[in-house]
Amino acid sequence: MSLKLMQVPLFRIKNLQDISIKAGLIILLLFQYLFWNRTEDIRPNLGIVPNVPNQLAVRALSFGDSEFYFRSRAFRIQNSGDTFGRFSPLKNYDYKKLYRWFTVLDSINSKSNFLPSLAAYYYSQTQNPKDTIYIIKYLEEHADKNPSEKWWWYYQAMYIANHVYEDKDLALKLAHKLKDSSGPDAPIWTKQMVAIVHKKWGENCEALAIISDILEDYEQEEGDKKIEDKDLNFMKYFIQQRIRNLEEENFDYTKCFEKQE
Amino acid sequence: MKQIIKYILLTALRDWLYIGLLIILAGTLGISVLLGYSALSEESQMQTIYFAASSRVVIVCGILLFICFNIKRAFENKEIHFILSKPISRYSFVMAYWLGFNMVAMILIAPLFLVLMMHSAVQMVGLAYWTLSLVLEILLISTFAIVASLILRSAVSSVLAAFSFYLLSRLMGFFVYAIKIPDDPLDIQIGSLTGFMELVLKALSVIFPRLDIFTKSEWLIYNVTNFGDFSLIISQSLIYIPFMLLVAFFDFKRKQF
Numbered sequence: 423m424s425l426k427l428m429q430v431p432l433f434r435i436k437n438l439q440d441i442s443i444k445a446g447l448i449i450l451l452l453f454q455y456l457f458w459n460r461t462e463d464i465r466p467n468l469g470i471v472p473n474v475p476n477q478l479a480v481r482a483l484s485f486g487d488s489e490f491y492f493r494s495r496a497f498r499i500q501n502s503g504d505t506f507g508r509f510s511p512l513k514n515y516d517y518k519k520l521y522r523w524f525t526v527l528d529s530i531n532s533k534s535n536f537l538p539s540l541a542a543y544y545y546s547q548t549q550n551p552k553d554t555i556y557i558i559k560y561l562e563e564h565a566d567k568n569p570s571e572k573w574w575w576y577y578q579a580m581y582i583a584n585h586v587y588e589d590k591d592l593a594l595k596l597a598h599k600l601k602d603s604s605g606p607d608a609p610i611w612t613k614q615m616v617a618i619v620h621k622k623w624g625e626n627c628e629a630l631a632i633i634s635d636i637l638e639d640y641e642q643e644e645g646d647k648k649i650e651d652k653d654l655n656f657m658k659y660f661i662q663q664r665i666r667n668l669e670e671e672n673f674d675y676t677k678c679f680e681k682q683e
Numbered sequence: 684m685k686q687i688i689k690y691i692l693l694t695a696l697r698d699w700l701y702i703g704l705l706i707i708l709a710g711t712l713g714i715s716v717l718l719g720y721s722a723l724s725e726e727s728q729m730q731t732i733y734f735a736a737s738s739r740v741v742i743v744c745g746i747l748l749f750i751c752f753n754i755k756r757a758f759e760n761k762e763i764h765f766i767l768s769k770p771i772s773r774y775s776f777v778m779a780y781w782l783g784f785n786m787v788a789m790i791l792i793a794p795l796f797l798v799l800m801m802h803s804a805v806q807m808v809g810l811a812y813w814t815l816s817l818v819l820e821i822l823l824i825s826t827f828a829i830v831a832s833l834i835l836r837s838a839v840s841s842v843l844a845a846f847s848f849y850l851l852s853r854l855m856g857f858f859v860y861a862i863k864i865p866d867d868p869l870d871i872q873i874g875s876l877t878g879f880m881e882l883v884l885k886a887l888s889v890i891f892p893r894l895d896i897f898t899k900s901e902w903l904i905y906n907v908t909n910f911g912d913f914s915l916i917i918s919q920s921l922i923y924i925p926f927m928l929l930v931a932f933f934d935f936k937r938k939q940f
Contacts, residue, residue: 478857478860478861481856481857481860481861482854482857485850485853485854485895486853486854486855486856486894486895486896486897486899487736487739487898487899487900488899488901489732489736489899489900489901489904490732490733490735490736490900493728493729493732493733493900494733497718497722497729500722500723531901533905534725534728535724535725536722536723536724536725536728536729539723539724539725540723540724543723544723
């Protein structure tokens with residue numbers, strides 16, 4: 423009986439092999455379908471700000487060309503959160519991580535203005551003003567490396583501290599750094615920023631004293647360094663405004679100069 | 684010898700190496716320009732660095748593949764047997780191959796130099812140093828590829844060996860930075876994996892060249908600031924290229940055909 427069965431084409435060994443291969447293919451395809459069914463909701467965690475490497479990893483990953491690593495990572499940081507068709511609001515970014523990226527990349531290239539530009543003009547626009555402390559800190563540290571050439575970033579840090587983060591003491595500290603580090607050839611407004619910060623916080627007396635001092639200093643230079651008319655007009659207008667405000671408050675503005683002395 | 688060099692230059696043409704690599708370089712330039720334009724600031728610096736660094740990798744990869752497969756094919760087609768049947772010494776043969784492959788590399792570097800020269804962000808002195816360093820880097824790596832192709836039997840293994848050599852040499856700076864072997868030999872923890880790895884890395888750093896100090900993209904936009912690095916590059920090349928050539932002579936002299 424069994425011998426007769428084997429002679430039927432369906433049960434020939436060759437056919438059995440073919441059938442088992444086909445059955446195997448169908449079963450594995452079914453398993454693959456089941457696998458897909460179970461895993462289709464598992465999405466890769468793209469994150470927003472990539473993880474920050476340490477100095478050792480940076481050296482390894484740059485393969486001896488740190489400038490190329492710097493440029494490629496800086497570009498990645500510029501586009502982080504906005505990849506794969508996503509657009510992430512800045513309030514969702516991890517600013518601590520961003521700050522660490524900025525400092526790591528700054529250790530490779532502190533000459534470039536790409537990262538401070540990115541921090542000051544883009545990442546400072548966050549909907550969460552408290553996060554801007556990391557931007558201020560980074561800009562200050564970046565400018566500290568070469569204050570005479572990088573004073574512009576003190577100004578940016580001061581502006582963010584004054585108007586976004588709204589920390590008077592921090593803004594004043596940065597305004598003083600700006601005043602001291604910008605050389606004699608820097609525009610006169612770099613020296614006036616301390617007064618502007620005082621004015622913003624309603625401290626008319628201090629603002630008046632500082633601008634008067636600047637004006638006096640320049641007048642004493644006897645033509646060596648001419649002030650442009652527009653700057654002169656601005657300072658005179660600024661002084662008049664402060665005096666008017668102080669008079670409205672019934673405050674004797676001459677006392678501002680006494681306090682200064 | 685001249686005939687062999689001409690033959691290698693012709694082989695590169697027949698293998699579409701010049702056209703193929705120039706098309707890839709043109710693509711690299713296009714992508715670099717596009718990426719540079721989308722940068723928030725310093726667009727031209729971005730374009731320069733992307734193009735220079737990726738072109739270096741493209742040329743190195745192209746030359747390595749060409750050398751490894753060309754030599755293997757020459758062995759398999761008995762071209763080497765044919766050439767050696769002529770009145771030419773084995774040293775001259777190796778030298779002719781070395782010169783031929785490096786002339787191919789120079790032909791590929793020339794357009795790269797010209798494109799970079801036209802870029803506004805590039806410092807000319809930096810470009811001159813960068814190009815000279817790239818030439819030396821390619822001379823060094825192509826000499827190793829010739830040695831690997833002469834010693835190893837299969838083309839794939841010689842390609843893998845050449846790429847591993849290039850990557851490890853480029854990582855040497857990291858290895859040297861990572862090794863913290865104590866001054867007192869008694870303090871070395873032989874048993875621990877870290878201690879063992881550090882000893883291995885130390886040994887590797889003795890044998891491998893320091894390619895991490897070669898061809899730095901920053902020279903192109905900020906100029907060379909440390910000329911001491913450049914004397915190291917020259918010294919490294921003067922030591923390693925003749926060393927590899929001697930290895931090739933030694934191996935090829937003993938080869939039985």
